[in-house]
Each structure stands twice: as C-alpha cells, then as structure tokens.
Amino acid sequence: MSHATPQTGPLRHFLQFRDLTTDEINYIFARAKLIKDKFKRYEKHHTLHDRNLAMVFEKASTRTRVSFEAGMYQLGGSVIHLTTGDSQLGRSEPIEDTARVISRMVDLVMIRTFEQTRLERFAAHSRVPVINGLTNEFHPCQILADIFTFIEHLGPIQDKTVAWIGDANNMSYTWLQAAEMLGFQLHVSAPKGYELDSQRIDNPPASVLKQFPDPLEACRGAHLVTTDVWTSMGYETENDQRRRAFADWCVDGEMMAVADPSAIFMHCLPAHRGEEVTGEVIDGPQSVVWDEAENRLHVQKALMEFLLLGQIEG
Structure with missing residues (x-):
C-alpha cells in the first residue's frame, strides 16, 4: 500500500x-x-x-x-x-x-x-x-533513463566515464549537467564547427568534461559510448552538409574496442544504421538501447x- x-x-x-x-x-x-x-x-x-x-x-x-x-x-x-x-x-x-x-x-x-x-x-x-x-x-527525461540503464548494467555512475560522439545538441548539454551533478566524467567529440558552445557550458573542470577532436580517443577507456542522429529535428536542411562533416564520427567496432572491456552502447533513437552507428554496434552484445528505451x-x-x-x- x-x-x-x-x-x-x-x-x-x-x-x-x-x-x-x-x-x-x-x-x-x-x-x-x-x-x-x-x-x-x-x-x-x-x-x-x-x-x-x-x-x-x-x-x-x-x-x-x-x-x-x-x-x-x-x-x-x-x-x-x-x-x-x-x-x-x-x-x-x-x-x-x-x-x-x-x-x-x-x-x-x-x-x-x-x-x-x-x-x-x-x-x-x-x-x-x-x-x-x-x-x-x-x-532531461532521456538522460534520466540513460543513467538509470547504466546503473542497472554497471552500477553507480560516479567516477565513471561517458563518451558522447556527435554534435553539441540537447542530449550532450544534458549529459554535461548530469556529469556535474553526479560526479562522472564526460568525453565529448564533435566535428569542427559542431562543438559545445563555450558560452553555454561555463568552463567545467577536466574532471567533469574533456573534449576530443578524435572520436576514437574520446572512447578510450569509456564505460559508456553514446550518440545520436547526425541531424536533429529542425535541422533537416543541413542533412547533406552534416553527413560530410560527421563521416568519421560513426560509432563502430573499433571505437567500442578501445572503450572499457565492460563498456555499453546507448542511443536515444531513432537510429540510422551506417550513419552515426554501425549495425554491428547497435545490434551487438554491448548495446543496451532497448533497455534504455523501455x-x-x-x-x-x-x-x-x-x-x-x-x-x-x-
């Protein structure tokens, strides 16, 4: 009761x-x-x-x-x-x-x-x-679900590393707020011109945020690798331009291989296999996207x- x-x-x-x-x-x-x-x-x-x-x-x-x-x-x-x-x-x-x-x-x-x-x-x-x-x-509701899913699979997120591979969008800025509050480190890798806006992030310490020009390095040692579509709702006119800019930011098996051995993969969906993530990763054993969605x-x-x-x- x-x-x-x-x-x-x-x-x-x-x-x-x-x-x-x-x-x-x-x-x-x-x-x-x-x-x-x-x-x-x-x-x-x-x-x-x-x-x-x-x-x-x-x-x-x-x-x-x-x-x-x-x-x-x-x-x-x-x-x-x-x-x-x-x-x-x-x-x-x-x-x-x-x-x-x-x-x-x-x-x-x-x-x-x-x-x-x-x-x-x-x-x-x-x-x-x-x-x-x-x-x-x-x-914020998506990040609540993502961190709850992380806890289910890997335990407390404090002192862990989350790698965000993709542009500075509503997800990445919310991940940063969560990192500041819950005590984990966020690695962000975005193509030039799509990085986090320095005026929005208030210069967080390296213990909270590290930015990487190379997405592979951002994934190194990460406990969670996560991404999103290259073109969010409202930016469809930039589709072709973004496809070219993000060509090297597709989460693939090589990126997951340099992450922590226990690492999991998340995506807030809908996903475009072959663009921001390979089918091998999102449909593979490290993917928890369906738990994440539920x-x-x-x-x-x-x-x-x-x-x-x-x-x-x-």
Missing part, C-alpha cells in the same frame, strides 16, 4: 536536469527500480489515481508519447493528448494563455517543443508541474509521482 499524500511546498518543474537536486535524482532512480520491479510482476501501482496528465506536442514523437501515456495510465491516472494541429497552440494563442487554462484543468503537463524559452514561459504561468519532454536545448517508461513514472507527491514510501 502506498502512502501517497499531495505534494506540499513550492511548485516543482523539471525543465532541465539541474532542476532537481542530486539527492532527488538518486531518489527517482531508486523509485524507478521499485516501480519497474512491480511492473515486471504485474503488480498495480496506482499512486496517481484520478490524476490527469496533459501532453502537449509541438514536435512529433514516438517514444515520448508512448512512455508518458502508458506510464500515466499505469499509475492509475488519465491522459489528454494535444498537438498544434488540434489545439489553439497552432492558431497563435499566446503560450502563457494556454498554460493558464490547461493548468487549471489537469494535475501535470508534459511539453515537447522547440526553444527552451517557450517551455519556460509555459511553466512560469502554470499552476501545476511542467515536464520537459524535449526542447532544442535539453532532453526505461523511459519507468523513470518518467517515478518523476511524475515525485513532482505530484514528493518522496513517498511503498
């Missing part, structure tokens, strides 16, 4: 990874394990009975929609799905007005959108917790529960 009481104290949002404390992140990992174990035993876990989640999609989605929608139903709640095509968001209603109205009718909002500032404007006018389902700048469900359930109920037992 869960001891679920309404969250007291200030309204909490999850707009970027550092919106939670390190202790709260670790609580969510522990809670996700409990929730996943119950899920595997087909045990009910209805801590959010009669709560409502509004999902707002201004960017297309597969995994984000399925994981949040299934997760909320599994917690005993219900879901409302909105897109720009079937709401006033697509008809130029100010996002502040949308926030004021939606947040009076539901208990929780997840948004997948473009600029982080758009998400922040919504949250500033919301009466309920808001979750970042993805923005151009950050993808774990979006479990960590997001733990996150939604935390934002609405705080830390609970049972």
Whole structure:
C-alpha cells in the first residue's frame, strides 16, 4: 500500500536536469527500480489515481508519447493528448494563455517543443508541474533513463566515464549537467564547427568534461559510448552538409574496442544504421538501447509521482 499524500511546498518543474537536486535524482532512480520491479510482476501501482496528465506536442514523437501515456495510465491516472494541429497552440494563442487554462484543468503537463524559452514561459504561468519532454536545448527525461540503464548494467555512475560522439545538441548539454551533478566524467567529440558552445557550458573542470577532436580517443577507456542522429529535428536542411562533416564520427567496432572491456552502447533513437552507428554496434552484445528505451517508461513514472507527491514510501 502506498502512502501517497499531495505534494506540499513550492511548485516543482523539471525543465532541465539541474532542476532537481542530486539527492532527488538518486531518489527517482531508486523509485524507478521499485516501480519497474512491480511492473515486471504485474503488480498495480496506482499512486496517481484520478490524476490527469496533459501532453502537449509541438514536435512529433514516438517514444515520448508512448512512455508518458502508458506510464500515466499505469499509475492509475488519465491522459489528454494535444498537438498544434488540434489545439489553439497552432492558431497563435499566446503560450502563457494556454498554460493558464490547461493548468487549471489537469494535475501535470508534459511539453515537447522547440526553444527552451517557450517551455519556460509555459511553466512560469502554470499552476501545476511542467515536464520537459524535449526542447532544442535539453532532453532531461532521456538522460534520466540513460543513467538509470547504466546503473542497472554497471552500477553507480560516479567516477565513471561517458563518451558522447556527435554534435553539441540537447542530449550532450544534458549529459554535461548530469556529469556535474553526479560526479562522472564526460568525453565529448564533435566535428569542427559542431562543438559545445563555450558560452553555454561555463568552463567545467577536466574532471567533469574533456573534449576530443578524435572520436576514437574520446572512447578510450569509456564505460559508456553514446550518440545520436547526425541531424536533429529542425535541422533537416543541413542533412547533406552534416553527413560530410560527421563521416568519421560513426560509432563502430573499433571505437567500442578501445572503450572499457565492460563498456555499453546507448542511443536515444531513432537510429540510422551506417550513419552515426554501425549495425554491428547497435545490434551487438554491448548495446543496451532497448533497455534504455523501455526505461523511459519507468523513470518518467517515478518523476511524475515525485513532482505530484514528493518522496513517498511503498
């Protein structure tokens, strides 16, 4: 039996990874394990009975929609799905007005959108917790799932090394926030012109971040090698240019061979085999991408529960 009481104290949002404390992140990992174990035993876990989640999609989605929608139903709640095509968001209603109205009718909002500032404007006018389902700048729910998956396979991530092979995108900036908070080192290798923006990263120490012009060197000794598509949503016009620039940044067997012997491979999906990763790697024994994809469900359930109920037992 869960001891679920309404969250007291200030309204909490999850707009970027550092919106939670390190202790709260670790609580969510522990809670996700409990929730996943119950899920595997087909045990009910209805801590959010009669709560409502509004999902707002201004960017297309597969995994984000399925994981949040299934997760909320599994917690005993219900879901409302909105897109720009079937709401006033697509008809130029100010996002502040949308926030004021939606947040009076539901208990929780997840948004997948473009600029982080758009998400922040919504949250500033919301009466309920808001979750970042993805923005151009950050993808915190994915990194929660990735680190939870790492812990499942290799134990605590503190003092380990994560190699990010690819451009400075919403994933890499979120990995950097996680490294600063959880005490692991991030190796980043990107082609010239696609590196992390020095104005955004605040000069982290070498114990947190090392950047490499050679992706093979970035992978050396890493416990996790991870990547993403070369062209993120919204940058499709750069497709051909990016293919040329990233030709040497395909994660292959050679890169995995110089990583730690226990190393695992992750990809947030969808993947393009033969571009950012070879089929041999993503479909090989070191790949944990399917566990990683499933774990979006479990960590997001733990996150939604935390934002609405705080830390609970049972």
